[in-house]
Amino acid sequence: MSATISQAALRELVTEWIKQGKRVVGPREVKPGCVLYEPLESSDQLLLEGFVHPANSVKEFIFPKHEELYGYCITGNRIELIEVKPPAGEQVLIGARPCDAASMPILDHVFNWDYKDELYDLRRQLTTVVTLACTAHDDACFCTSVGLGPAAERGSDAMLLELDDGEYEVRCLTEKGKALFDGKLQASERVASVAAGPEKRFEAQQVWAFVKEHFDSPFWPSETLACLGCGACAYTCPTCHCFDIVDEGNIERGVRARNWDSCQFAMFTLHASGHNPRPDQPSRQRQRIDHKFHVYPEKFGEILCTGCGNCTRNCPVGMGVLSVLTAL
Amino acid sequence: MSERPEFEPKIVAFVCNWCTYMGADLAGTTRLEYPPNVRIIRLPCTGRIDFNLIIKAFEIGADSVLVSGCHPGDCHYTSGNYQARRRWILFRELLQALGFDLERINFAWISAAEGHKWQQLVKEITEKTRKLGPYKDLYQISGSGDLASSGRGASRCAPTVPVEACGSGAWQCAPTDEAALRETCRRLLAEGKVKVLIGYGKRGPVFVTRPDDVEQLVWNDHCLANLTVYLKRKEIRALGRPAIVVKACDERALVVLEKESQIDRKEMHVIGMACQGMGQEKCETCDVRVPRFADEVMGEAAKQPAATGARWKSLESLLVLPTAERMDYWAGEFERCVKCYACRQVCPMCYCERCLVEKNRPTEIEPSATAKGNFAWHILRAFHLAGRCVGCDECTRACPAGIDLRLLNLSLAKAAEEHFAYRAGMDPKAELLIGAYSLQDKENFIR
């Protein structure tokens, strides 16, 4: 026994969600050839085929690229802090890839390991994730090398799997997912077949061992020469979560906010004294691999990577973690 | 009973200390009345006016801006105002492309003796602005006075020419050229003429240090990157004397870099590859095709005539939009910006040790990926490349958010050509555009 929904019915549902005031986010072709996860204004903007992975990730919707922490008003030597409104308003991520959905339970660890980041937690609670299983992959995908796959269920509240006739099998995986699709599905006998994922490209365990043992190896300088030190990989990565805290405003009022940051920027670890523990690109690239494949698993038991391939696709010079990992 | 008008325009005037400020002072001491709507910001010289300041004025609520200084020939610092004038010409073009209402920005020469002119101009600008009404575009974008961050609205897309997919592999002679390239590189390395070869590999740039590794090199229609960006990176410089593979469009960057004293052409070996086009939008109108200053050139150039007349074609879809819609378009584009700075890092001209956006004493450009921070960044980036951008379009290709940065670069390249007959990186003997000036630079917009 399974449940299915037609594309038309699915789009009708999307329209309903939008009408209900939910923020509905899904893959959208913002311009020819450029597909991004974006808030949808109408259901016809939702793209369900013709792409492997949007150029960005869904993390922006639970961990915004710029988030105000609080405001402040300065009058003489009096300061008044203005609290931010807690995140409110339900949102539905529809058409998320399994690699994006899986990133969220992985990120939950760091945002909750002692101090609970309620800004993040509240957004998570307000979000229902409807994943779209993959029917194709490209050269940059490597979800199977990090324990995931084209229909991996981690982090999904419901999953859509394409059937031969263009309809979708819907698997409701959590109460949230069930509630979202309540009464909208057809009972069915049809079960979707799951596509074969990409071939395994490397052994994640070996990466951990390599980074620990070869910290000072000339491997890093030689394999990372092409890196230009931008933040395209980190910012399009579903699991990168490094951030900066800045004050912005004028002499009377302003906000303290957090912004995405990337360990690839030269100033990321620059001390005020001028000392920089990671003074060159090889050491910064090493940190990226180290953090994702050694530090995070050591601390939280999970690899900080879901193999979505965005880093490789978005890297202006074709690098991404894959090039380093396969060279190991 | 006279009605008090509801709207009192706020005019911000950036004036130079020696002439216009004195002129305004003179207006005061000679009791010439002028509207109190003007707020004067005094600077040593118009040459010092950074364009972020003008943008900032609008961000915080100015309805019009006046920029004024000494007459040409009278600058207290000899040539500051000439430098400024040239920049003003280019900046106006950029503002036009962005959808700013140029009626809101006024330029003038007012000397210390021209108290009357100051009075006249301020009256005129105030009345003009009163009729135009409040200018809220940038103020609203910047979220000034509003603690809530601007919501994430929909992105508007102006009709743009679609970027064709990367080439179809239908190049003539490519495998032969590739073999010739590898052989040349093998020889260079084996003979010790260079220590590292910067070239194209299967997946991206490669840095070959051993003769046998030249097999990594490729030459085909996927060789998109502008490799000249690596010449200034310290990890590459540490490898020793380089040989570098350049297409003709990339080579223009070498010309500019050398004129700006960033590289020494003698310290590298340049292998020029004649190109049949990479399927990018820039290739359709490319008129360079064959590197002109390389140490050796190989490969076959595309045969069909260059559609150079159509070089500004992509701008048409932008310029056909009315001003307000143009700004809407850019607001939509910039909203997707995540401040990854891929555009900056791929650009061979962005070689500053510390970019202005990374400075915080003071913070000139907010690093946040807000509408305000993004607008300020992209205006800065485009303008700092005015007259320097060689049109390799790497910034556009690198942007993960699909922002059409080349439109900004093109509008400034067009301005440089139309006003100054200047194309960056074409003539090694030509004077640089920015940093130089001519007594004949056009003045028709300056009062």
Place this chain on the structure above:
Amino acid sequence: MHNIYQPDLMKVIETRQQTPDVKSVKVRFLEEARGKEFSFRVGQFGIFSVFGYGESTFNICSSSNWKDHLEFCFRRVGCVTEALWSVEEGDVIGFRGPYGNAYPTEEWKGKNLIFLGGGIAMPPVRCAVWYVLENRADYGDITIVYGARSVADLVYVDELDKWAKHPKVRVVRCVDPGGETPDWKGEIGFVPTVFERAGVSAENSVALVIGPPIMIKNTLPVLYRMGILPSVVYTSLENRMKCGVGKCGRCNVGSFYVCKEGPILTMAQLARLPADY
């Protein structure tokens, strides 16, 4: 919603200029009730901020026994510290904390303590010194060696004298060769050299060494030669921080998050970490 990034407001009750570019600041919670319930353990740090300029991380250099104020000390080097420099009595700044781990004062009980500090690194040593002096009976002999580039660069100079008055406390102060003034009565030499000359006993000792990397590099061999093992030589690691709560991914040295598992650690622990600091 409890916002972990929102600071407490602190009133500045005193600022003191210690050297041409170093100031110390005493602050008190604006909200009395909050001040009463607040406590920290000596060695922990806080994130202090000037609204409009940003946040900065400083060790809380007052003893955890003092309930009426917190103190921090900073060098004027950048955006936030420049703003802090202009802060005056009565101004309000922000504070988040306490974060990080603390000095293992329990483990130090009964031991002889050696405190070695260099330059601006004195403040994190200072709080430890006051703490042990306030629980004097719990600890053995105390030796303090403190040096700076020049006489003008010494911080908390007046307190050095106060410490020396306590029983079984030996204070040695020094300046780098060339940094002395004509009336300088202390030692002349680098901290490691002066310390070695001082002939301190290594018996039953632990050491706390905080200073510029070069000072630490040269002090460790002296300590090890004396027989003080890396597992009892402590230091406070500095690294660039932002959130202070282990989320922003900036301060890690390998898998050691300085803001959570540090900043206090032993040389033995440090030796196991990659050279990422």
